Amino acid sequence: MTVASPAVADVDSEETGHASxxxxxxxxxxxxxxxxxGMVLFLLILALAAPFLTGLxxxxxxxxQMPEGLDADGxxxxxxxxxxxxxxxxxxxxxxxLVHGTRISLFVGIVAMLTAVIVGVTVGLLxxxxxxxxxxxxxxxxxxxxxxxxLLLAIAFAGLMDGRVIHLHPEWLDWHGLDITLKRGLVSxxxxxxxxxxxxxARTIRSQVLVLKNREFVTSSRAIGCSDVRIMVxxxxxNVLPLIIVLGSLATANTVLLDAGLSYLGVGVPPPAPSWxxxxxxxxxxxxxxxxxxxxxxxxxxxxxxxxxxxxQGLQEVLDPYVKEGQGG
Amino acid sequence: xxxxxxxxxxxxxxxxxGTTVITFxxxxxxxxxxxxxxxxxxxxxxxxxxxxSELGFDNPLAVQYGRYVGNLLRGxxxxxxxxxxxxLDAILIRFxxxxxLALTAVCLWMLMSVPLGVLTAKYRGRAIDRxxxxxxxxxxSLPVFWLARMLQYYLAxxxxxxxxxxxxxxxxIILPAATLALVITGYYARLVHTNMVExxxxxxxxxxxxxxxxxxxxxxxxxxxxxxxxxxxxxxxxMAALMGGVVFTENVxxxxxxxxxxxxxxxxxxVPMIMGVxxxxxxxxxxxxxxxxxxxxxxxxxxxxx
Numbered sequence: 001m002t003v004a005s006p007a008v009a010d011v012d013s014e015e016t017g018h019a020s021x022x023x024x025x026x027x028x029x030x031x032x033x034x035x036x037x038g039m040v041l042f043l044l045i046l047a048l049a050a051p052f053l054t055g056l057x058x059x060x061x062x063x064x065q066m067p068e069g070l071d072a073d074g075x076x077x078x079x080x081x082x083x084x085x086x087x088x089x090x091x092x093x094x095x096x097x098l099v100h101g102t103r104i105s106l107f108v109g110i111v112a113m114l115t116a117v118i119v120g121v122t123v124g125l126l127x128x129x130x131x132x133x134x135x136x137x138x139x140x141x142x143x144x145x146x147x148x149x150x151l152l153l154a155i156a157f158a159g160l161m162d163g164r165v166i167h168l169h170p171e172w173l174d175w176h177g178l179d180i181t182l183k184r185g186l187v188s189x190x191x192x193x194x195x196x197x198x199x200x201x202a203r204t205i206r207s208q209v210l211v212l213k214n215r216e217f218v219t220s221s222r223a224i225g226c227s228d229v230r231i232m233v234x235x236x237x238x239n240v241l242p243l244i245i246v247l248g249s250l251a252t253a254n255t256v257l258l259d260a261g262l263s264y265l266g267v268g269v270p271p272p273a274p275s276w277x278x279x280x281x282x283x284x285x286x287x288x289x290x291x292x293x294x295x296x297x298x299x300x301x302x303x304x305x306x307x308x309x310x311x312x313q314g315l316q317e318v319l320d321p322y323v324k325e326g327q328g329g
Numbered sequence: 330x331x332x333x334x335x336x337x338x339x340x341x342x343x344x345x346x347g348t349t350v351i352t353f354x355x356x357x358x359x360x361x362x363x364x365x366x367x368x369x370x371x372x373x374x375x376x377x378x379x380x381x382s383e384l385g386f387d388n389p390l391a392v393q394y395g396r397y398v399g400n401l402l403r404g405x406x407x408x409x410x411x412x413x414x415x416x417l418d419a420i421l422i423r424f425x426x427x428x429x430l431a432l433t434a435v436c437l438w439m440l441m442s443v444p445l446g447v448l449t450a451k452y453r454g455r456a457i458d459r460x461x462x463x464x465x466x467x468x469x470s471l472p473v474f475w476l477a478r479m480l481q482y483y484l485a486x487x488x489x490x491x492x493x494x495x496x497x498x499x500x501x502i503i504l505p506a507a508t509l510a511l512v513i514t515g516y517y518a519r520l521v522h523t524n525m526v527e528x529x530x531x532x533x534x535x536x537x538x539x540x541x542x543x544x545x546x547x548x549x550x551x552x553x554x555x556x557x558x559x560x561x562x563x564x565x566x567x568m569a570a571l572m573g574g575v576v577f578t579e580n581v582x583x584x585x586x587x588x589x590x591x592x593x594x595x596x597x598x599x600v601p602m603i604m605g606v607x608x609x610x611x612x613x614x615x616x617x618x619x620x621x622x623x624x625x626x627x628x629x630x631x632x633x634x635x
């Protein structure tokens with residue numbers, strides 16, 4: 001479940017007091033950044049290395065149904081000797097599926113986060129800096145989006161994708177380079193998740209911009225005749241960058257969770273792709289005889305989400321002075 | 330007071346109108362063809378076109394939207410393409426399940442998180458504070474559907490303390506609601522904690538203590554009442570997310586609520602039903618926010634004049 005504003009998470013810790021240390025040693029001094037960053041880094045390396053591990057023969061093919069992967073009764077093999085994490089209900093290697101699942105979860109999570117950040121930061125900057133009717137329209141729109149349950153919107157959106165092609169060019173032009181096929185798959189999933197999770201980012205960025213826009217450096221830029229776009233991109237954006245980094249990390253925890261949830265409900269990345277949520281959904285009928293089918297992907301999701309949450313919270317502590325003073329970037 | 334209520338109601342109308350626009354656009358801009366599903370796999374092209382015009386799916390989008398809103402204003406949410414049921418009836422039958430689940434969950438997590446938050450603020454930096462911090466961070470990262478499965482197996486199936494699933498009375502609500510509450514309690518405990526720490530450093534708390542007022546009165550009357558105000562705001566904002574959690578728990582525990590209905594109608598491409606459920610959920614969130622607003626005024630009398 002996506003919960004509340006990541007930005008209101010508390011900054012109540014004693015570890016904030018190393019203002020004199022240079023930035024990177026402060027990062028390394030923060031235990032949450034180290035633990036969370038380590039977990040995220042580990043998963044990223046796994047995700048990048050997965051095809052090579054399979055290619056070099058260290059991992060099985062995640063799609064291949066092993067003849068020795070089911071026992072005499074046709075049941076999955078428990079974790080242990082031939083397969084480290086056992087096999088799934090079709091005799092596929094669980095470890096290989098988990099490791100390759102990292103690719104899908106992290107890819108969807110990070111790209112969805114980027115989508116949300118791009119939309120949220122644009123809305124927040126425009127609404128905060130321009131103010132006036134634009135602010136009213138954008139923020140009322142954001143409020144409406146926050147009222148509609150995001151998960152319902154996401155399953156409505158994702159569930160209805162069935163392959164119509166959108167032409168981004170006139171019909172008479174016989175060229176299909178820009179066609180977008182709307183079908184269930186990676187692209188639709190990260191678009192859907194991204195489009196329902198930008199609202200918090202927009203709100204937080206806006207309130208930060210409201211503080212920054214009355215400061216001297218903005219006034220002086222305006223006095224020497226900088227255009228609004230230049231002020232927003234060159235002066236305000238670098239100053240909200242620390243905040244964006246924190247929000248992005250916390251948002252990734254939510255997008256990974258949402259991706260797993262959509263896959264679990266059957267509207268995520270379609271099988272046979274080894275998505276963690278799908279693995280739980282497929283494995284749960286076997287829970288009594290083979291609990292590992294449900295446990296292993298569950299633990300993988302938890303590790304990924306805890307990692308991004310820890311990283312985000314830790315970064316918030318470290319970057320808090322930069323966020324407050326508005327001189328990061 | 331009255332102007333505030335009127336403003337809230339006006340705002341609620343704007344939000345609901347925005348919801349109709351967004352759901353209408355999503356359902357109609359998205360590629361799936363509900364008429365094809367409605368007509369069945371063996372229907373020929375002519376039949377499909379006839380049904381399309383009967384249902385009005387061949388009209389321009391603006392006309393369809395106008396007709397939809399017109400019907401809405403008369404309290405007609407349309408008819409299901411799959412079961413032929415009236416959408417509003419289908420929703421109202423399932424509403425009590427979802428409502429009691431959500432309400433129980435909110436009560437459970439507020440009842441657990443407020444004492445936890447006060448306790449950790451009182452014993453700040455001690456072992457109990459750190460434990461709650463770490464546990465809350467892990468809890469918020471748990472996938473609801475996974476946790477629900479685990480609790481269902483270990484607490485319901487193995488021990489038989491709770492019913493495994495389905496809906497037949499309030500005992501069937503406890504475990505699903507507890508699942509939702511477990512995930513969020515830690516987070517709210519931290520919110521209460523942060524605000525409480527701030528409030529306990531305020532001058533009026535020091536004065537209260539100096540006057541010799543008993544510590545529990547200081548904590549709960551002077552401290553908590555002020556510390557809980559920002560938490561109530563967050564609670565209002567979290568209502569939409571709660572509806573999301575409800576979808577998962579209802580699916581795992583086979584509760585016949587709105588979440589299950591939403592998922593079924595998406596798989597059936599039942600367009601009027603999807604729109605009805607999304608709109609109704611948004612209305613629920615709006616109502617919950619109005620209730621939260623009243624709680625807010627009751628706790629913080631300063632708000633009234635604003």
